[in-house]
Amino acid sequence: MTRTARYKPPAFVQVDVDGLWAVRACYDRPVGDAFERDPVWEEGVPAFQRLFAQLGLAASFFVVGRDLEVAAKREAARALADAGHEIANHSWSHTIGITRLPARELFEEVARTHAAICNAGLPTPVGFRAPGYDVDERVHAALRRLGYRYDASMLPTRVAPLLRLADAWLARRWRPGRRQFGCLAHARAPRVPYFPQREAIHRRDPAPRTSGLLELPVATIGPWRLPLTASLVFALGADRVIERLRHDLYRRRPILFLLHGIDLVDCRQPIVFGGRRSPIAGFDRSADEKQRALESVLRFLLEHHDVVRADQWVARYIPPPEGSR
Ligand SMILES: [Zn+2]
Known part of the structure; x- marks a missing residue:
């Protein structure tokens, strides 16, 4: 291998640490004691930490602020940071519909x-990533005010x-406000x-140096732009997802x-x-089975991409916003 090895586009591995309480609340299920005993x-978090250590990759964990009020969760977040992972912001209360x-x-x-x-x-x-991918110009304004470098809430799916x-x-209720x-x-x-443009964040800003805040959209695959999430891997199977990623490699997309x-x-x-069969792929499987499926996709990414922490990638390649130090 020479130093001029083939360019590998970046891959960002990111984990939203939605506690069981937040997942239950999303589907209008009773939260019970899931906030304290989560x-x-x-x-989940220690299992991801072990898996990433085994694979030698650095990831980003998006935490819900409320969870950091629990001492054990704070400790777990510190352990992630000590292990070389990024800790990012996933809102205070995980309210769906912050916009x-x-x-x-x-x-x-x-x-x-x-x-x-x-x-x-x-x-x-x-x-930052907004709960439920619910993001708009006002969210971006809040992020710029706090000096954030990137938002990862955009889900460009059809x-x-x-x-x-x-x-x-699943929630057995239609809530247009969500x-x-x-x-x-x-x-x-x-x-x-x-x-992104300030007034239309789904469009590129023609004068990017003035924006400062970068949008990192969640990856999508295929003509329907299906979101590249673990649920998709569990639903389609790791092999089909990898096949699609392999097909898209020539585009060299992050x-x-x-x-x-x-x-x-x-x-x-x-x-x-409740019930034996889950309506969502993965919600009825063992941790081992799910880990095997995710591991194959992660190994594929490690082979063909430069797997990096988003904050470090942004700091390395994107100039700081004008007017900042
Ligand atoms: Zn979430």
């Missing part, structure tokens, strides 16, 4: 978690209306990192692979939905 933090909140409450959703991460002695976060329908069916999976225009957003803390929690006993 298998996502107790099993419907009044300005002050919306800002608090971002700012409180920012403060909680800093107060826990963790590095200052520079990345199946958002279908995902919303499925979600309503705005999950982004608005229709987001389906046309770029599929690669871009500087990839953001989105995982969730619950993806490595043993779900053979139903912990979100």
Whole structure:
């Protein structure tokens, strides 16, 4: 191998640490004692840490601020940072529909978690993902105000209306105010990192140096732009997902692979939905089975991409916003 080895596009491996309480709340299921006794933090997070250590990759964990009020969860977040992972912001309360909140409450959703991460002695976060991919110009304004370098809430999928329908069916209720999976225009957003326009964040800014904040969209595959998440891997099978990624390699696109803390929690006993069969792929499988599927996809990414932490990639390649130090 020479130093001029073939260019490998970056791949960002990111985990949204939605606690079991947050997952249950998403589907309108009773939360119970899942905030204090949370298998996502107790099993899922350490399992991801072990898997990433074994594979030798650095990832980004998006934490919900409220969780950092629990000492054991704070410790787990510190262990992730000590192991070389990025800790990023996933809102304070994981409310789905933050873009419907009044300005002050919306800002608090971002700012409180920012403060909680800093107060826990963790590095200052520079990345954010909105719960339910619900992002707009106001969210970006809040992020710029706090000096964030990137947002990763954009989901440029063509199946958002279908995902919303499925979600309503699972929650057994239609809630037009939830705005999950982004608005229709987001389906046309770029599929690669871009500087968004301030007034239309799904469009590229023609004068990027003035923006400062980079958008890192969640990767999508195939003509329907299916979101590249663990649920997709569990639903289609790792082989089919890898086949599609291999097919797209010639495009040399950066990839953001989105995982969730619950993806490595043993779900053979139903912990979100009652009943034997889960309506969501993966919600009825063992942790081992899910880990095997995710590991194949991660190994593929490690072979063909430069797997990097998003904050470090942004710091390396993107000039800081004008007017900042
Ligand atoms: Zn979430």
